[in-house]
């Protein structure tokens with residue numbers, strides 16, 4: 001598998017409008033777009049930084065995964081995404097190596113990417129996402 005670079009860092013926030021101010025007003029970055037991913041019950045704000053992005057994740061429902069994350073751990077880094085060249089191949093290789101996966105097959109994520117999560121028990125508690133963009 002070829003891991004190219006950190007694609008994005010997902011940060012769980014209560015409100016994009018409030019949390020985004022640090023990145024825009026203080027750091028001088030720009031929110032490129034905000035997208036709703038309905039099946040994840042989340043709004044995602046994309047803040048590009050060269051080859052990577054900060055993604056602010058705001059739950060749209062009280063029972064969404066991001067809301068549950070904030071309930072148990074508070075706001076903060078929720079996952080790290082590595083860009084891979086071929087996500088199908090990467091998942092196949094991980095399965096062959098006996099790595100536990102949350103997603104057995106790639107699914108559609110924010111920004112038109114194909115994504116899959118590795119089980120955090122395999123990564124010392126870090127939720128790692130693999131991500132392919134064409």
Ligand code: ZN
Nearest residue numbers: 010079081129
């Ligand atoms: Zn992500």
